[in-house]
Structure formats: structure tokens, C-alpha cells
Amino acid sequence: MGAPDYSIPGSVAPRPAFEAVSDAAPLSVAGAARTVAAVLAESQVEAVLDELERDLVGLAPVKQRIRDIAALLVIDKLRMNLGLQAETPSLHMSFTGNPGTGKTTVALRMAEILHRLGYVRKGHLVAVTRDDLVGQYIGHTAPKTREVLKKAMGGVLFIDEAYYLYRPENERDYGQEAIEILLQVMENQRDDLVVILAGYKDRMDTFFKSNPGLSSRIAHHLDFPDYTVDELQQIARRMLAQRHYHFGAGADAVFRDYLERRIRQPHFANARSVRNALDRARLRQASRLFAERERELGQDDLTTLLPVDLLASRVFADTQP
Numbered sequence: 001m002g003a004p005d006y007s008i009p010g011s012v013a014p015r016p017a018f019e020a021v022s023d024a025a026p027l028s029v030a031g032a033a034r035t036v037a038a039v040l041a042e043s044q045v046e047a048v049l050d051e052l053e054r055d056l057v058g059l060a061p062v063k064q065r066i067r068d069i070a071a072l073l074v075i076d077k078l079r080m081n082l083g084l085q086a087e088t089p090s091l092h093m094s095f096t097g098n099p100g101t102g103k104t105t106v107a108l109r110m111a112e113i114l115h116r117l118g119y120v121r122k123g124h125l126v127a128v129t130r131d132d133l134v135g136q137y138i139g140h141t142a143p144k145t146r147e148v149l150k151k152a153m154g155g156v157l158f159i160d161e162a163y164y165l166y167r168p169e170n171e172r173d174y175g176q177e178a179i180e181i182l183l184q185v186m187e188n189q190r191d192d193l194v195v196i197l198a199g200y201k202d203r204m205d206t207f208f209k210s211n212p213g214l215s216s217r218i219a220h221h222l223d224f225p226d227y228t229v230d231e232l233q234q235i236a237r238r239m240l241a242q243r244h245y246h247f248g249a250g251a252d253a254v255f256r257d258y259l260e261r262r263i264r265q266p267h268f269a270n271a272r273s274v275r276n277a278l279d280r281a282r283l284r285q286a287s288r289l290f291a292e293r294e295r296e297l298g299q300d301d302l303t304t305l306l307p308v309d310l311l312a313s314r315v316f317a318d319t320q321p
Contacts (some may be wrong), residue, residue, distance in 0.1 A: 004107060011136060025232045031079060032081035033077070033078065034078065034081065035078075036074055036075075037079070039074045039077050039117075039135035040074065041076060043074075043116040043117050043118075043225045044116055045070055045074070045116050045117060046111055046304045048109055048112050048113050048116065049066070049067060049113070051109065052106070052109045054065060055105075056102055056106070057227070057231045057234045057235050057238070058107065058225075058227055058228070058231040058244075059101070059102055059106075059224065059225070060182065061154050061223070061225065062102070062106060062222055062223075062224055062225075065220070065222050066101065066106065066109070066110065066113070067220075069091075069093065069110075069113075069220060070113055070117075072089070073089070073113070073114075073117045073119060076089060077117060077118070077289070079082070085174065087310075088190065088191050089115065089219065090190060090205055090217065090219040091119060091190070091194045091219060091220070092186055092190070092195045092196070092217050092218050092219055092220075093110070093194070093195075093196045093197070093218060093219065093220040093221070093222065094196070094197050094198070094204060094208075094218045094220070094221045094222070095145075095196055095197070095198040095224060096104070096199065096200065096201035096204045096205075096221070096222070096223050096224065097200075097201065097223060097224025097225065097226075098200065098226055098268075098269070098270060098271030099223075099269035099270065099272055099274030100227075100269040100271040100273060100274075101225070101226060101227065101270050101271070102224060102271065103160075103198045103224055104158065104160070104198075105128060106224075107125055107127075107156060107158045107196050107198075108125050110156065110192075110194075110196070111123050111124065111125045111155055111156040114156065114194060116156070117234070119155065119194070119263070120154055120155050120192070120193070121152075121154035121155075121192065121196060122154035122155045123153075123155055124154070124155040124156070124160055125155060125156045125157075126148065126151050126152040126155065126156070126157050126158065127158040127160060128148055128157065128158070128159055128160070128184060129159070129160050129161055130161065130164040130165055130175065130178075131176075132144065132148055132256070133145045133148055133159070133165065133178040134165065134173075134174050134175050134178050135174055136174075138174075140174070141174040141175075141177045141178050142177060142181060144178075145177075145178045145182070146181065147247075149181070149182075149185055149193070152193055153189070153192050153193055154193070155191055155193070155194075156193075156194045156195075156196060157193060157194070157195045157196070158196045159195065159196070159197050159198065159200045160197060160198050161198070162197035162199050162207060162209035163199050163200075163206065164205040165178055165179055165207075166179065166207055166210055166211060168210065179211060179213075179214065181204075182195065182214070183213050183214060183217070186217045186233075187217060193268070197214070197218070201223060226270060227270050227271065229256065229263065232259050232263075232270070232274050233252070233255065233256055233259065235271050235274050236250075236255060236259075236274050236277075236278060238270060239275060239278055241274065242307055243282075244303055245278075245282070245303050245304070245305060246303060247304075247305055248304040248305060248306045248307070249306075250306075250307045251304075251305050251306055251307045251309070251310060254307040254311060255277075255310055256314075258277065258310055258313060258315055258316070259274075261315050261316065262277070262315050262321050265315070270274075277310075277313070278305075280313065281305050281310050281313075282309075284308075284309040284310075284312050284317060285304075285305055285306070285309045288308070288309065289301060289302070
């Protein structure tokens with residue numbers, strides 16, 4: 001018996017590579033773009049890059065790497081228009097970093113960039129974890145994995161905490177079956193699917209060492225740094241503004257103090273922890289206003305977080321400045 005066929009029904013067959021013809025120049029595509037400016041105008045990719053720069057705080061090395069990848073794809077597009085492109089480049093990626101550093105957000109933007117440049121058909125993102133791919137019983141894993149891949153075809157599959165797919169300590173674990181399916185699809189149907197594996201850097205490094213087949217298919221490794229306190233403060237202000245809130249007198253300084261304490265505690269999750277802290281502050285503000293039942297509340301009352309709404313956090317009780 002031959003190797004099992006894990007191709008996904010309904011997906012696009014791999015595009016054939018251009019064949020080199022001796023003593024003849026490659027054929028160009030009539031009417032196709034010949035300048036970077038023309039490709040950018042047709043694809044509107046620069047608008048996505050500008051959104052990435054504007055909407056995401058910090059992450060300078062990640063943003064630069066995304067721009068570099070976009071530049072590569074634009075140049076490949078021009079090469080293809082001249083008949084020079086041999087095959088579709090491998091675009092599978094690894095995003096490493098701590099929680100809340102923007103990995104999923106950047107993956108969404110990456111999917112849009114790939115779609116606008118014609119490297120994926122749809123440009124949607126399907127985000128999953130081990131539980132979405134691996135079954136608990138014999139025969140369950142392949143159908144689950146194939147179903148996820150079918151949904152992701154034409155776009156980007158984002159696998160968070162990908163290292164949990166591999167559990168060598170458990171002989172009856174079915175994660176290896178999911179990895180084998182992924183390997184075949186990543187190679188044979190890379191024209192119709194881009195896979196992004198994400199997780200903590202140290203664990204992802206170990207995962208790749210244990211699965212060299214996966215590592216060899218990853219073309220781009222992006223490391224997402226933790227945010228600084230200044231960047232987290234900026235993120236907090238943006239989150240509040242999006243919800244029509246703001247810090248009142250003294251609250252901005254109190255929140256910075258909160259961040260400096262919280263960042264030293266376990267399980268800090270960067271922007272995710274900022275969001276959770278602001279949600280709890282809003283709850284305390286709501287309780288404070290709810291208690292003043294007879295007072296007429298104006299817009300400023302309803303949109304302002306005061307120091308008292310932040311100081312009630314147990315972070316101030318559990319830590320020293």
C-alpha cells in the first residue's frame with residue numbers, strides 16, 4: 001500500500017512551475033504590471049501595511065519583517081509577470097512570543113496581504129488549537145484535521161500553541177497523526193493554504209527540533225517581543241478611546257504604577273492583561289456609579305475612570321512598588 005492521501009477535497013491543485021526552456025527567454029504576461037508602484041496600486045497592499053503600522057503599538061521588528069515579506073511577494077509578482085518565477089514561494093510561518101503580543105492580529109493582516117497579492121484565494125483566517133485538530137479516539141483525528149483544513153483552504157490556518165500537537169510522553173497520543181496530515185498538505189497544497197504556527201519561543205524551538213519535517217517547511221520565523229511599560233500605557237489609552245472612556249485626573253499615573261507591579265507577576269499577558277485590567281476597572285466604576293442612585297450622571301461621569309477604580313486592584317495589595 002502507498003502512503004495515505006491527505007489532500008483536501010475542494011482545494012485548488014498546485015499550480016505547475018514554469019519550465020525552463022533552453023535558448024529561449026521566458027514568456028511575459030501581456031498587460032501585466034511592470035513596476036512596484038503598479039503592483040501596489042492594483043493590490044492596495046500598502047493600505048494594509050499602513051493599518052498595521054497605525055493600529056499596532058510597538059513591534060517594530062515584526063512590522064519590518066512583514067514589510068520585507070510583502071516586498072518579496074511584490075517582486076515575485078513582477079518576476080511572474082515576466083515569466084521568471086519558477087514556483088510559488090513557501091509562505092508558511094512561525095510566530096513566537098508571549099501571550100498578548102499581537103500574533104493573531106498580525107496573522108489577520110498577513111492573510112489580507114496574501115489575498116491582495118493573489119497568493120491565497122480568500123484571505124480569511126481560521127484560528128485553532130490542538131483540541132480542534134486531534135481526536136480522543138482511534139480514527140477521530142484525521143476527519144477533524146481534514147475538516148479544519150477544508151475550512152482554511154484559500155486562506156491562512158493559524159495554530160496557536162502548536163507544540164501541544166506533539167506529546168512524545170504519551171504513546172497513545174494522536175497528535176502525530178495530525179502533524180503528518182499537516183506536513184503533506186503544507187507541501188502539496190501550499191498554493192492554496194498558508195499555515196502559521198504560534199506559541200512560546202522556547203517551546204516552539206523544542207517542537208521544531210522534534211519535528212524537522214515541519215521546521216523545514218517554515219520559511220519565515222517572526223519573534224514577537226514583549227511590550228514595554230510605555231507601550232502598554234499607550235495600548236491602554238487606545239483601548240479606552242475605542243470604548244469611549246478615558247483616564248481621569250491621576251488615573252493615568254496610577255495605571256502606570258499598576259503595570260510596573262503587574263508585569264513582575266506570573267502569567268502576565270501583555271496587551272491581554274491590559275484589556276483585563278481595564279475591564280475590571282470599568283466594573284468598579286460601574287459599581288461606584290450604581291451606588292449613587294439619585295445623582296444625575298453626565299457624560300463625563302460615564303466615560304471617566306478614576307484612580308479609585310484602579311487602586312482597588314489586588315495587585316496593589318499583593319505587591320510592593
